[in-house]
Amino acid sequence: MPGYCAFCLGPAAAGKPWCRACYAGLPHHRHACLQCGDVLKVNESRRCGRCLKSPPPFEATHVPWRYEGDIAATMQRFKFQADRRAGHLLAALMDEGLDSLSFAAPVGVLMPVPLHVSRARERGFDQTAWLARQLAARRGWQLLEAQRLRATPSQRDLDRRARRRNVAGAFRVPYALPETVILFDDVMTTGATFASLAQACRDAGASKISVLAVARTPSRDHRIC
Template structure:
């Protein structure tokens, strides 16, 4: 979709979103698509590992998780404000598997609201984690690219794309090592990237996919890489 087409769709979504809370249908909080009570009750990902955003016990707040201490990811830090559970998992599923633009717009609004102005000023470019073309055709759209294009336009920064070289098998049921092996060499980036880059996805599990993409981006010139994702799978989830 062209930039003008994205702008028209987003304008229509903004007109439709205010008024009622997307979760309980109570009056919304100003122009935001949620009420204060539902926003407070969302499963916020606090505390979390500062590197990979894995949910942490309170006693470990602000400290890297064991996995990051053993093998730091190729990205520098992850900003993932919510846990993938409850109302948030429903939003992600409607966006990802049913191509709901309203669910996508709410996820993006929640992510953007959680980023301080200084963080939003960080990137020189945004890039979504690409689906393989066959998977994108099957699903009907590429959800991470959908998020990245819209947020890049809002922040006034470049939108860059990577290519998925092969249609990797599902990560479901694989441990961390198997996920890394499954994604080795899966991504290619054409051209030179700016020094500061943000990678976006809709949901993060172990971070193996983002780690593999970050490695390809470093080879293309990115020096400092952040990961921005609306939701992170909790520790107890498969």
Template sequence: MPGRCGFCLATAEPERPWCQACFESLPWNLPACPSCAEPQPPGALAGRCCGQCLTRSPAFRRARVPLRYEDEVARLMQRFKFHASPRAGNVLLELLEAGLPRAALAWPEALIPVPLHPRRARERGFDQADWLARRLAARHGLVLAHAQRRQATRSQRGLDRAERYRNLRGGFVVERALPSRVALLDDVMTTGATLDALAQACLTAGAREVEAWSVARTPLRR
């Protein structure tokens, strides 16, 4: 409802879809690996890369993912992703903007959403990453570019980290030359395999630096 928090229906902050109490209680992704944004245990040293990134650095230079995929954020994301709720999408978009430094939003020379394969997009009827990217680009004057999936890879659900990387190896292509600085955008980042594969395609297309942006990151699984 207009003027009401999207989480608890209390009076919202001016020009925001949330109240301050709910905003502060959201699962912010801190601390996190600066390279891949994997959530780190409480007390982990800020700015230190995780063991996975020390072993194998991703193709993108850094990841910016302000929230963890749990609690209210997970419920909001499910309404957006599986029920195409524009209200949920707008709240998520504003949370992403609130979690990205102003300098980060001005950094990319092109913004590329993680593409769905056309067949999967038709089946779902909704491309959530493209929805977010178009609105983010319009709000901040970013150039929107596109990539294509080479084939309809099997779903990443249920695959472990190594299987996800194998499933997407060589899975994307960018047909036009890209500028030097490119940001990739997805709704949820799990292991980073999808964004890593897309970043490799962007580097092949001429990008020199790639960042991975997402609204939420899945929590560390023990």
């Protein structure tokens, strides 16, 4: 409803689909590893120990929200109920969140993590591709596409190692890429899917790869203590 906050239905801030109080109360993703985006422990600085020991094949992660509370509820309405209003709200939150992170894209090239065609048919749409189109339109970015070679089982109940095995070699980019590419997904958990797609991008010629996601699920061993 125009003029009303999407969360509390009170008066919205000027030009925004939320009020200032609800926006401030959302689960902002702060104090995160610059490379993988996971929550940092209090004794870690800039990069987590995992990235220092075994860095992923991408240089930076930019995720403005945690997958909790109203962000998780909005994502679930969009992803599993195809709630278009929730989708537009997520796109606006992603755009606003990137500004709060002072994100500046070196080039306007965005590649969403592709959903396998069988999964897209089952769900009725590709939620990540839809959000990527909205974000690209807002930011004036070019969209690139990758191919998902197989329908991998859901990552939901898999641990970190199993997730890496599950998506290893799952993607292909059948054309030469520019040097810098930005990957995009709706939710980031361990980063295994991003790592697999990033490797496919490196095989296609990209050398500077960063990742974006709307929300991040903090790993169990990187929660703030």
